[in-house]
Each structure stands twice: as structure tokens, then as C-alpha cells.
Amino acid sequence: MVMQIIFLIVAVVTLGSAVMVVTVRNLVHAALWLILSLFGVAVTFALLNAPFFTVVEVVIYIGAISILMIFAIMLTRRTMQETGRSVNPGWWLAAFLSLVLFAGLLWMFSTWDGFSTTLPDLPAGVDQVRELGIALVSPNMYVLPFEVASVLLLAALIGAIVVAWERKS
Amino acid sequence: MIPLSYYLVFAAALFCIGLYGVLARKNAVTILMGIELMLNAVLINVIAFWRYRSPDQITGQAFAVMVFAIAAAEVAVGLALFISIYRRRNTIAADEIDLLKW
Amino acid sequence: MNVANIVWLLPVPPVLAFFVIVLLTNRSKWLSHSIAVGAALLSFIGSMYVFSQAVATEHLGQNPISSVIRWFPTGDSWFEIGVWVDPLTAVTLFFVAWTVLMIFLYSVGYHNFGQPKGDHDVAGMPPHGAMVTDKHEHTHRVPSIEPMYSRFFAFIGLFAFGMYTLVVSDNLLTLFVGWEIMGLCSYLLIGFWYAKPSARAAMIKAFITTRVGDVFMLLGLAYLYTVAGSLSYSVIFSEETLAELAGMGSPILGLSAAALIAILLFIGTIGKSAQFPLHVWLPDAMEGPTPVSAMIHAATMVSAGVYLVIRIFPIASAGWEHGAVLTPPMLFMAIIGTFTGLFAATIAFTQNDIKRVLAYSTISQLGYMIAAIGIGAYVAAAFHLFTHAFFKALLFLGSGSVIHGMEHGVFHTGEHIDPQDMFNMGGLRKKMPITFWTFLIGGLALSGLPLITAGFWSKDEILADAFSTGQWLVFITLALAALLTAFYTMRQIVLTFLGEPRTAAAANAQENRWTMTVPLIILAFFSLAVGWIGIPGEFPVLGGMLPGWFHEFVGGTLAEHPEAPPFHIVPLLTSFLVSLGGLAVGYYVYRSVRAGEPDPLQKPLGSVYTLLKNKYYFDELYDKIFVRPAYWLAETFTYLWVDRKGIDGFLHLIARITFSVGGFLRNFIDKPIINGFGDFVGESVKRFGRGARFIQTGRVQQYMVMALVIAFGTLFYYLFVLVQP
Numbered sequence: 001m002v003m004q005i006i007f008l009i010v011a012v013v014t015l016g017s018a019v020m021v022v023t024v025r026n027l028v029h030a031a032l033w034l035i036l037s038l039f040g041v042a043v044t045f046a047l048l049n050a051p052f053f054t055v056v057e058v059v060i061y062i063g064a065i066s067i068l069m070i071f072a073i074m075l076t077r078r079t080m081q082e083t084g085r086s087v088n089p090g091w092w093l094a095a096f097l098s099l100v101l102f103a104g105l106l107w108m109f110s111t112w113d114g115f116s117t118t119l120p121d122l123p124a125g126v127d128q129v130r131e132l133g134i135a136l137v138s139p140n141m142y143v144l145p146f147e148v149a150s151v152l153l154l155a156a157l158i159g160a161i162v163v164a165w166e167r168k169s
Numbered sequence: 170m171i172p173l174s175y176y177l178v179f180a181a182a183l184f185c186i187g188l189y190g191v192l193a194r195k196n197a198v199t200i201l202m203g204i205e206l207m208l209n210a211v212l213i214n215v216i217a218f219w220r221y222r223s224p225d226q227i228t229g230q231a232f233a234v235m236v237f238a239i240a241a242a243e244v245a246v247g248l249a250l251f252i253s254i255y256r257r258r259n260t261i262a263a264d265e266i267d268l269l270k271w
Numbered sequence: 272m273n274v275a276n277i278v279w280l281l282p283v284p285p286v287l288a289f290f291v292i293v294l295l296t297n298r299s300k301w302l303s304h305s306i307a308v309g310a311a312l313l314s315f316i317g318s319m320y321v322f323s324q325a326v327a328t329e330h331l332g333q334n335p336i337s338s339v340i341r342w343f344p345t346g347d348s349w350f351e352i353g354v355w356v357d358p359l360t361a362v363t364l365f366f367v368a369w370t371v372l373m374i375f376l377y378s379v380g381y382h383n384f385g386q387p388k389g390d391h392d393v394a395g396m397p398p399h400g401a402m403v404t405d406k407h408e409h410t411h412r413v414p415s416i417e418p419m420y421s422r423f424f425a426f427i428g429l430f431a432f433g434m435y436t437l438v439v440s441d442n443l444l445t446l447f448v449g450w451e452i453m454g455l456c457s458y459l460l461i462g463f464w465y466a467k468p469s470a471r472a473a474m475i476k477a478f479i480t481t482r483v484g485d486v487f488m489l490l491g492l493a494y495l496y497t498v499a500g501s502l503s504y505s506v507i508f509s510e511e512t513l514a515e516l517a518g519m520g521s522p523i524l525g526l527s528a529a530a531l532i533a534i535l536l537f538i539g540t541i542g543k544s545a546q547f548p549l550h551v552w553l554p555d556a557m558e559g560p561t562p563v564s565a566m567i568h569a570a571t572m573v574s575a576g577v578y579l580v581i582r583i584f585p586i587a588s589a590g591w592e593h594g595a596v597l598t599p600p601m602l603f604m605a606i607i608g609t610f611t612g613l614f615a616a617t618i619a620f621t622q623n624d625i626k627r628v629l630a631y632s633t634i635s636q637l638g639y640m641i642a643a644i645g646i647g648a649y650v651a652a653a654f655h656l657f658t659h660a661f662f663k664a665l666l667f668l669g670s671g672s673v674i675h676g677m678e679h680g681v682f683h684t685g686e687h688i689d690p691q692d693m694f695n696m697g698g699l700r701k702k703m704p705i706t707f708w709t710f711l712i713g714g715l716a717l718s719g720l721p722l723i724t725a726g727f728w729s730k731d732e733i734l735a736d737a738f739s740t741g742q743w744l745v746f747i748t749l750a751l752a753a754l755l756t757a758f759y760t761m762r763q764i765v766l767t768f769l770g771e772p773r774t775a776a777a778a779n780a781q782e783n784r785w786t787m788t789v790p791l792i793i794l795a796f797f798s799l800a801v802g803w804i805g806i807p808g809e810f811p812v813l814g815g816m817l818p819g820w821f822h823e824f825v826g827g828t829l830a831e832h833p834e835a836p837p838f839h840i841v842p843l844l845t846s847f848l849v850s851l852g853g854l855a856v857g858y859y860v861y862r863s864v865r866a867g868e869p870d871p872l873q874k875p876l877g878s879v880y881t882l883l884k885n886k887y888y889f890d891e892l893y894d895k896i897f898v899r900p901a902y903w904l905a906e907t908f909t910y911l912w913v914d915r916k917g918i919d920g921f922l923h924l925i926a927r928i929t930f931s932v933g934g935f936l937r938n939f940i941d942k943p944i945i946n947g948f949g950d951f952v953g954e955s956v957k958r959f960g961r962g963a964r965f966i967q968t969g970r971v972q973q974y975m976v977m978a979l980v981i982a983f984g985t986l987f988y989y990l991f992v993l994v995q996p
Binding site for chain 1: 970972973976979980983986
Binding site for chain 2: 018022027030031034038041045047050056060065076090098115118126128136142145149150153156160
């Protein structure tokens with residue numbers, strides 16, 4: 001009962017701020033609404049007994065990515081105001097498509113018999129974080145994707161620098 | 170108490186909102202925000218499925234870590250691109266960046 | 272060596288010479304004439320050997336030297352050809368071999384072998400002479416060598432081949448082959464100097480006129496073959512075949528098959544031996560070089576015509592007995608022969624060209640021979656053929672020698688006169704003695720000078736035969752012709768050789784070299800001697816000395832040995848009279864014709880003279896009746912109307928129709944429908960593209976929206992329409 005109420009509150013906050021993200025005119029406001037939404041997602045992770053991800057969400061998304069977005073907003077301002085509409089002329093079609101997708105997804109979930117699975121117990125005596133750490137570096141588990149992901153990050157890093165380098169010529 | 174369905178519906182709703190943001194907003198950064206919302210919805214989905222369907226395996230969490238990494242990389246590169254485009258064309262409204270046309 | 276095999280080889284050397292000269296040695300004049308004369312010599316030696324064997328054979332007529340091979344299959348059996356030497360063939364071979372060899376040798380000198388090349392000589396024109404400078408710094412013109420020297424020898428080689436083939440063949444088909452080869456060669460040789468328009472006209476005239484005769488001859492051969500089933504002498508002259516032919520009726524005029532065949536074959540002879548009415552080609556044939564005239568008109572070609580008539584005598588006389596009424600073909604031959612004999616003689620004494628006189632004389636003498644066969648005098652006709660070959664060849668070669676000497680004089684003096692006109696000659700007796708004496712012998716032989724010349728014996732025999740069989744008309748006409756013959760011959764001799772030279776060219780004439788004079792001497796010998804083998808047994812005094820060998824020998828050819836005419840004084844006296852009388856009158860009339868004077872007979876005879884000089888206007892008549900209509904038919908009717916307007920018009924009409932149909936298809940179907948459809952497709956794609964390109968806005972969000980719309984639409988369609996849930 002308590003869990004359900006908590007979930008509901010979290011869901012409303014997250015979805016509401018998400019809606020605000022995609023509708024407000026002011027870009028900085030949108031970024032701030034995004035931060036709130038991400039925060040809600042972090043709480044959801046906590047509800048799902050994945051505390052590591054809560055922390056990762058906050059640190060990376062809110063702490064890095066959102067700040068980065070704010071930087072980008074500031075660096076790409078033409079004037080201090082936003083002129084014109086905030087949405088492009090075909091927004092209604094986009095809304096319609098989103099609704100269709102949502103309905104479709106719901107319908108699809110409803111045909112699935114695992115839709116109403118109840119919460120199983122966590123395995124006892126397992127330290128999730130420790131297990132995750134072992135999994136990520138263990139040669140017979142997920143060290144390869146881990147390393148590839150780090151290479152990807154390196155590539156993204158270098159790429160971002162190269163793309164945004166201001167040519168002095 | 171909370172069946173899986175709640176989380177799945179929640180994630181689906183978040184995803185669709187993010188999709189609307191991607192398709193409808195003019196400013197490129199707001200498009201990127203929409204993408205972030207979609208990625209977060211995916212993360213919720215993955216963690217929910219991990220927790221409800223196979224909590225004894227660590228695979229779900231590993232997957233989620235990968236998604237994080239990818240999201241971060243993608244944002245970095247995307248914003249760098251936006252800045253580069255802005256320098257050239259002095260705009261980052263998606264409507265006005267339309268060279269790939271007839 | 273089997274004699275028959277040698278007979279097969281007789282025609283071979285000349286034809287080999289022809290091919291060798293044409294293909295290999297055309298450039299070397301010396302080599303060409305050596306090959307040609309060598310070939311003639313080889314055939315001559317072979318012929319003499321065969322002749323000697325033939326006369327030594329008993330009853331050659333019954334079992335001739337013969338040999339056959341199979342040529343082509345005809346149904347169940349074969350058409351066989353081969354060689355055949357019976358007495359007639361043997362004597363013919365004798366005179367052909369001698370005259371051919373003499374003419375070949377003569378041609379070497381006649382065409383000026385050894386002389387320099389002419390200044391302006393072109394192939395196709397007679398040589399004009401070359402300017403030479405002698406050691407005294409005098410430049411004068413000398414005769415030049417003939418440019419087409421080798422070609423001449425090649426052609427006369429082919430000619431000799433044709434004649435030998437004709438003589439030794441044992442069937443009428445290979446005879447006809449030889450006949451036609453000679454026809455071709457006469458065409459080629461008469462027009463030897465083809466750049467002269469008169470020569471070109473003459474060659475065509477000769478060929479076409481003889482062709483007319485040859486068509487009828489071929490009809491005769493075809494009919495004979497159809498009826499008798501063979502053309503070999505051994506078959507067609509056998510008793511059974513002759514009886515069958517005489518008994519069978521033909522579709523024409525109620526004649527028997529034998530008569531029709533004989534008449535058709537005889538028409539071939541009318542063409543080939545230039546009898547009336549196909550005589551017009553022979554005088555014009557004098558356009559060829561003189562050795563050709565000798566060959567064609569004395570030794571070989573015209574003799575071939577008479578040889579054929581003599582050969583088919585059994586068919587012509589099938590059913591005839593000696594002394595009976597003549598069969599239709601014999602009557603026909605007699606009429607044509609006698610008429611031609613007189614007709615040609617009347618023209619001869621008005622002609623001024625030395626060769627023309629001899630030409631008409633040949634026509635006349637051939638008429639004699641044919642008249643003789645016509646009245647049944649088989650041996651007499653063969654005998655006259657035999658002697659005539661020698662003295663006519665001699666006369667032609669002699670006239671060539673005269674012309675050659677005159678040309679030398681023309682070159683020397685530079686006068687532009689006709690070296691062949693007798694009225695430009697005179698006094699050549701002193702300048703060209705050998706030519707004079709030999710020509711005189713030949714002329715006397717032609718006139719039939721009694722007792723010593725060969726011509727007397729053969730002509731006398733014909734007259735005797737005519738008299739003894741009671742053919743009065745033939746006798747009188749032939750006697751008259753003999754009178755005229757002697758007259759114009761003496762005219763010719765007097766004008767050419769006796770008296771004083773009438774032109775400077777004649778005064779400067781010169782005797783010719785040995786290659787030309789030696790043949791004359793040899794032929795002169797034969798013109799005298801060869802008559803003596805035919806003296807009839809009953810002749811007074813001389814009769815017993817040399818028995819009538821010729822009569823015995825040649826008479827054996829026929830199945831029934833013909834009777835010799837009984838001796839009678841009337842024909843003998845007539846021969847004496849006409850011959851000596853004609854010679855005397857001729858001498859008397861022409862003995863003192865001076866330079867520039869016209870013919871002494873021109874004024875007395877007046878318009879008759881003009882008629883004779885223009886050859887009774889026969890050439891003009893034939894031109895009007897045959898030549899002009901033929902030209903009209905070719906030029907106007909066939910070419911213009913049928914070909915140009917008819918056939919071409921039809922083709923043009925088809926072309927026009929095709930064009931208009933094509934135009935219709937192009938303008939009404941191709942352009943609007945097919946092109947239009949193609950253009951329509953292209954245009955609509957373009958228009959659609961122009962309209963549809965605006966989809967590509969370049970805006971990424973719109974692309975994504977589109978993608979999602981289509982994806983959801985397809986998914987929807989798949990899930991809810993195709994697959995029933």
C-alpha cells in the first residue's frame with residue numbers, strides 16, 4: 001500500500017515534469033524540468049532495489065549530462081529570448097503518433113502473460129554492487145562489453161573535441 | 170504489491186513523451202532532452218525486468234550500465250555537433266537545418 | 272605407236288601453244304612464235320605420218336583408222352566421241368597441215384619480226400612504222416613490229432586447234448565444237464586490230480552472219496540425234512540408218528527426215544562458206560591481217576563448210592542413184608552453189624582492193640564445190656576443195672606479200688595512199704620477182720590454165736560431171752563463171768605486177784624476207800603438182816601415166832564407189848576455151864592502164880558497173896531489213912519501253928507505295944501512338960517527380976515522423992488485416 005502510493009507520487013512527478021520538458025518555451029526551464037524528471041527516475045531505481053543505479057543516475061545524468069545541456073543551451077543562444085514557436089508545424093502528427101505508440105505498447109503488454117508478475121525476492125546474502133563489479137571485470141562475464149563501452153566513451157570524447165574544435169584559419 | 174505492469178506502463182508513457190519531444194520540438198537541444206527521456210524509459214524497463222523476472226542474474230544490471238555509457242557518449246557527441254552547427258549557421262532550430270533536400 | 276593415238280594427238284600442240292602463249296610467254300615475241308610454229312610443225316609431222324599410214328591401208332573407207340572414248344552418259348548408253356580417218360579425212364588433213372604450217376611461218380615475216388618497235392604504235396591498231404637513222408645520217412621510216420605479236424600467234428594456234436578437231440572427229444558434235452571454235456577465232460582475228468572501227472564492224476558482222484547459219488545447223492544436229500540416236504559417222508552413215516532416215520517423214524514441207532537434216536546442216540555451210548545469201552561477211556573479213564585471210568578463207572574455215580557438205584553427202588543423197596533426179600537437198604545445194612559461183616564472179620571484176628578480189632573469188636570457188644556436190648560429183652568436189660586450198664592460200668599470202676612490199680614503199684616515200692589498191696600498184700614484177708612468179712602460178716591455177724595447173728584438173732572434172740549427168744544449166748553457168756574467173760584473175764595480175772609503177776610507192780616496193788617467200792614457193796609447187804594425182808584414167812595421152820589415184824582413194828569413202836564421169840570432148844574444150852579466153856581478154860583490156868586512169872570497164876558498163884561495184888547493194892538491203900529493226904527492238908522497245916518504263920516503272924511504283932505506307936505509319940501510328948506513349952510515360956514520371964520532390968524537405972524530424980507513420984501503418988496492416996488475431 002505504501003509502496004503503491006510512493007510509486008504513484010514518483011510517477012506523477014516524473015511524467016509531469018517530462019511533459020513540461022517537451023512543452024515549455026524557455027530552454028533553461030526545460031533543462032530544469034529535465035533535471036526533476038531524471039530525479040524521479042532515480043527514485044524509481046531506488047524503489048526497484050537498485051541503489052547503485054540511483055546514484056549513477058544522479059551523478060551522471062543530472063550531474064553531468066544536464067549540466068552539459070545547459071552549457072550547450074547557453075552557447076547556442078541567438079538572442080536572450082526565444083522567438084517563434086517552440087514546436088514545428090507537424091506537432092499534432094507527432095502527438096498522435098506518440099499516442100498510437102503508447103496504445104500499441106499497452107495492448108501488446110496486455111497480451112503478454114507475464115504482465116502482472118509479482119515482486120520476487122532478492123537473492124539473500126548477495127551484495128548487488130559487488131556482484132555488478134565482478135560481472136563487469138570478470139573475463140568470463142561482461143568484461144568485453146565493458147571495455148568496448150570504455151573505448152566508445154574514449155571515441156566519443158575525442159570525437160566531441162574534434163567536432164567542436166574552433167578552427168583558427 | 171506493485172506488479173510489473175505499473176513499471177512497464179510508466180516506462181511506456183515516459184518513452185512516448187520523449188518521442189513527442191523528439192518529433193515536435195524545434196530546438197535541437199530540446200530534441201536531445203527528448204532522447205534522454207526515451208533512454209531513461211528504457212533504463213527503467215531494463216531494471217524493472219531485471220528485478221521482477223530474474224533478480225538472481227546480474228545480467229540486467231550489466232545491460233543497464235551499458236545503456237548509461239552509451240547515453241553519455243551520445244549526448245557528448247551530439248552537443249558538440251550542435252555547437253559546431255551553430256557556429257556555421259547561427260541557428261540550431263531543426264527546421265532551419267535543411268540542406269539534405271532537393 | 273598406234274596410229275589412232277597419234278590422230279588423237281594432232282589437235283593438241285596448237286591448243287597447248289595457245290595456252291602457253293596466253294599464260295606464260297606473251298611478253299617474249301620470239302618465244303611465242305617459236306612455240307606456235309613449233310606446234311604447227313608437230314601437228315604437221317603427225318598429219319603426214321597419219322596420211323602415209325592412211326594411203327597405205329587397203330579399203331580405208333570400209334575400215335577407217337578410228338578410236339572412241341565415252342564422254343557423257345545418256346540414259347542407258349554413253350555418248351561416245353573419237354577420231355576417224357577415212358580417205359576424205361586423210362586428204363583434208365594433208366592440205367590443212369601444209370597450209371597451216373605455211374601460214375604460221377609466213378606470219379613471222381608478215382608481222383615484221385626483227386623490226387624495231389614503232390614510234391606511235393598502240394595495241395589495237397596496225398603498226399605505223401618507226402623512224403630509223405642509218406649510217407649515212409638519213410632518217411627514213413621502216414616497217415615496225417606488230418605490238419600484239421604474241422596474241423596473234425596464240426589466236427591462230429587456237430584456230431588450228433579448231434580445224435584439226437573438226438577434221439579428225441568421228442561425230443558431228445565434236446565437228447560442231449571445232450566449227451564454233453573457228454567461228455570464235457575468226458571473230459577474234461578479223462577484228463585483230465580492234466581499234467579500227469571498220470575492223471570492229473567486220474568482226475561482228477562475220478560472227479553474226481555465220482551464227483545465223485550455225486543455228487540452223489544446230490537444229491539439224493538435234494533433229495538427227497533425235498531420229499538416229501547418235502551423231503557418230505559409223506552410225507549415221509550406215510545403210511540401216513540412211514534407209515530409215517530416207518523413209519521417215521519430217522514435219523516440214525513433206526521432206527523426208529534425211530532431206531530436212533541435210534538442208535539444215537547445209538544452211539550451216541551457207542553461213543560458214545559464205546554462200547548466197549549469207550555471203551556478206553567474207554569481203555569485210557579482209558579487215559584482218561592477211562595471214563588470217565589466208566587461213567580463214569583458203570585453208571581452213573571456209574573449207575570446213577565444204578568438208579561438212581561432202582561428209583554428209585550420204586544423208587543428202589539418201590535414195591539417189593547416179594543419173595537420177597536430184598533429191599531436194601542436192602537440188603538446193605546445186606542451185607545455191609551455181610548461183611553463188613556466178614554471182615560472186617560478177618562482183619569480183621569490179622573490185623579494186625587486191626584482197627577483195629580474192630575474197631569474191633573464194634566465194635565463187637566455194638560455190639563451185641557446193642554445186643559439184645549438189646549434182647552428185649562427190650570426188651570432183653573433194654578434189655576441187657583439195658586443190659583450191661593450196662592455190663587460194665598461195666594467192667592470199669602472195670597478196671599479203673604485195674601489200675607488205677607496197678607498205679615498205681609507202682613508208683619510204685611518205686605518200687598517203689592505200690597500199691592495197693591495185694590501181695596504185697603496177698610494175699611490181701621487177702621489184703618483187705618471187706612474189707610475182709608464185710602469184711602468177713597461183714592465179715593461173717585459179718583460172719584453170721590447162722594441163723599444168725592443179726586448178727584445171729579439178730575444175731575440168733566438175734564441168735565433166737555436170738555435162739555427163741545432163742545438168743545443162745549448171746554446166747553453162749559454171750563455165751561462164753570460169754570465164755569471169757580467168758578474166759578478173761588476169762586483171763589482177765596485170766594491174767599489180769605488169770606495166771609501169773603507177774605511184775612512187777610502187778616504184779619503191781621491195782621483196783620480202785625468206786619467212787614470207789619460202790611458203791609462197793612451197794605452195795606454188797603444190798598448186799602445180801597436186802593436180803596430177805587426179806588425172807582421170809580415160810584422159811587422152813596423159814590418162815594412163817598417173818592413174819586417177821585421187822578418184823580411187825577418195826571415192827572409197829562412200830559405201831558405193833562413185834563412177835568416174837566418162838570422157839567427153841565438150842567439157843574439155845569448154846575448159847580450154849574459158850580459161851585461155853578469159854586470160855587473154857583480161858590481158859587485153861587492162862594491159863595499159865596508167866596512173867590516175869579509171870577502170871577501163873567503167874564507162875562501157877556504166878550503171879551495171881556501179882551496181883557490181885556496190886555488190887548489188889546487198890549490205891544496204893540487209894541493213895534495212897535486219898539490222899535496223901534489231902537496233903530498234905533493242906534500243907526502243909526492250910530498253911526504253913519494257914525495261915525503263917515497264918520494269919523500272921513498276922519498281923518505282925512499289926517504292927512509292929512503300930514510301931507512302933511508311934509515311935502513314937510514321938506519322939499516324941509511330942509518332943503519336945508509340946512515341947506519344949513513350950513520351951507520356953517519361954513526362955508523367957518527370958511531372959510526378961517535380962511534384963513529389965517537395966517531400967524531401969531536409970528536415971530530420973519530418974523524416975522521422977514519416978518513418979514512424981509508415982512503420983506503424985504497416986504494422987497495423989500486418990497485425991489486424993492480414994493475420995486475423
